[in-house]
Amino acid sequence: MILGGTEGLIKGPYYDSFRKLSGNGLVVNHGESWRKRRKLLTKHFHFSTLSNYVDMFNREINHLIEALQKNMDQCVDVAFYVRNMTFNIINDTLFGNISAITSKESREYLESMATVTEVSLLKALKPHLNVLWPFLKLKKVEDDALKKMDGYISKAIEESCGKHCQNEIDISNMLSLLRSAPLLFDSTAIRNEIDTFIFAGQDTTSTSLSFILMVLANYPKHQETLFKEISNVIGDRRTPTSVDFTSMEFLDRFIKECLRLYPPFIMSQRLLLKELITTTGYRLPAGTIVFVSIFDIQRNPNLYPDPEVFDPDRFLMENVVKRHPFTYIPFSAGPRNCIAQKYAILTIKTSICRILQNFQIEPVTMIDNIEFCIDAMLQVKNGIKVKFRKR
Numbered sequence: 024m025i026l027g028g029t030e031g032l033i034k035g036p037y038y039d040s041f042r043k044l045s046g047n048g049l050v051v052n053h054g055e056s057w058r059k060r061r062k063l064l065t066k067h068f069h070f071s072t073l074s075n076y077v078d079m080f081n082r083e084i085n086h087l088i089e090a091l092q093k094n095m096d097q098c099v100d101v102a103f104y105v106r107n108m109t110f111n112i113i114n115d116t117l118f119g120n121i122s123a124i125t126s127k128e129s130r131e132y133l134e135s136m137a138t139v140t141e142v143s144l145l146k147a148l149k150p151h152l153n154v155l156w157p158f159l160k161l162k163k164v165e166d167d168a169l170k171k172m173d174g175y176i177s178k179a180i181e182e183s184c185g186k187h188c189q190n191e192i193d194i195s196n197m198l199s200l201l202r203s204a205p206l207l208f209d210s211t212a213i214r215n216e217i218d219t220f221i222f223a224g225q226d227t228t229s230t231s232l233s234f235i236l237m238v239l240a241n242y243p244k245h246q247e248t249l250f251k252e253i254s255n256v257i258g259d260r261r262t263p264t265s266v267d268f269t270s271m272e273f274l275d276r277f278i279k280e281c282l283r284l285y286p287p288f289i290m291s292q293r294l295l296l297k298e299l300i301t302t303t304g305y306r307l308p309a310g311t312i313v314f315v316s317i318f319d320i321q322r323n324p325n326l327y328p329d330p331e332v333f334d335p336d337r338f339l340m341e342n343v344v345k346r347h348p349f350t351y352i353p354f355s356a357g358p359r360n361c362i363a364q365k366y367a368i369l370t371i372k373t374s375i376c377r378i379l380q381n382f383q384i385e386p387v388t389m390i391d392n393i394e395f396c397i398d399a400m401l402q403v404k405n406g407i408k409v410k411f412r413k414r
């Protein structure tokens with residue numbers, strides 16, 4: 024009722040501190056402004072646009088593979104490599120192919136975003152800090168990081184416009200799409216939306232990929248099954264296309280089971296504008312703040328027996344039909360679900376195929392020993408480490 028209905032369309036106060044990062048971008052916006060923007064931006068993630076992305080994904084994944092080859096047989100902290108790749112992919116998606124940005128500037132942007140996210144999370148968890156904020160040293164740290172991010176976005180927008188914005192609207196270039204609707208997006212709104220998409224898309228995808236690599240390393244039998252499926256479908260060709268994925272049934276179930284156990288975005292929060300009475304008779308008055316714990320729902324033993332056991336068969340069709348669709352919500356569900364779900368899954372599938380075509384993965388971080396820690400995304404204490412061996 025909360026995710027699927029209209030009562031829970033507004034995000035709760037937990038999100039307020041993230042407004043510094045993304046203003047009134049799509050994640051925190053609401054009402055008519057959100058509806059109109061969502062409608063326009065949905066075009067960008069239409070299936071026909073998505074298939075064009077696979078070439079770009081493959082190009083960026085080549086760089087990841089080169090970097091991993093240099094570190095073969097060593098203990099590798101996967102987040103570092105994967106984050107760079109997902110950041111470059113999102114940049115290409117937002118700005119088209121631009122070259123003026125150096126890898127140092129990208130790294131600084133990522134570091135600044137991590138600082139601002141950390142500070143925002145701190146303020147969300149300790150709201151009293153907002154009152155003291157102007158007097159704290161952390162304010163300067165936050166302001167400096169925001170300034171660096173702004174400089175980066177300005178430079179990227181300037182180059183992208185010079186290269187791509189003079190012609191007709193190109194819906195596969197998000198900046199061009201945003202600029203095509205000046206009444207909806209003035210220059211501040213454009214920057215807010217760009218920050219939103221980097222913020223919403225970067226860490227979520229890289230966190231998912233890091234956990235998937237950890238799972239692959241820990242379950243060699245599943246890794247082999249997946250490799251055989253990839254070899255059967257792609258054969259001798261080097262790079263997958265979006266059509267190939269329609270025949271990779273195990274890959275699909277494997278990723279779903281990973282996102283069930285390790286959803287990067289662990290909790291959503293909503294503010295109820297109207298009273299809501301649940302089917303079991305609870306009365307939630309208007310103004311109630313509702314936490315929806317994605318992590319707990321997906322590990323609820325009543326919905327998933329032996330929830331901690333990794334079993335991709337849970338996503339065989341005959342098992343899926345027995346569950347309510349909202350028992351599996353790594354991308355949330357209902358009108359405010361993830362706008363880029365198909366895009367993210369395509370990024371993940373392309374990356375996993377290419378990585379397994381090149382490497383065997385061995386565990387360093389053992390699943391039985393991991394400890395989760397609180398962050399904006401699901402995280403493991405001490406990071407996720409694996410070894411890549413030549414296949």
Ligand code: HEM
Pocket residue numbers: 034049050051061113219220221223224225227228231286287288291292352353354355358359360361362363364366367368
């Ligand atoms: C595996 C990767 C991803 C996961 C697990 C994920 C998960 C989610 C979830 C759970 C929400 C709902 C948040 C809430 O209730 O507050 C959401 C919303 C959103 N996501 Fe994703 N996401 C992923 C990738 C991406 C990517 C790659 C992008 C952009 C390129 C993106 C853009 C957004 C946006 C803009 C929203 C807000 C939609 C709205 O409220 O209308 N996400 N995502």
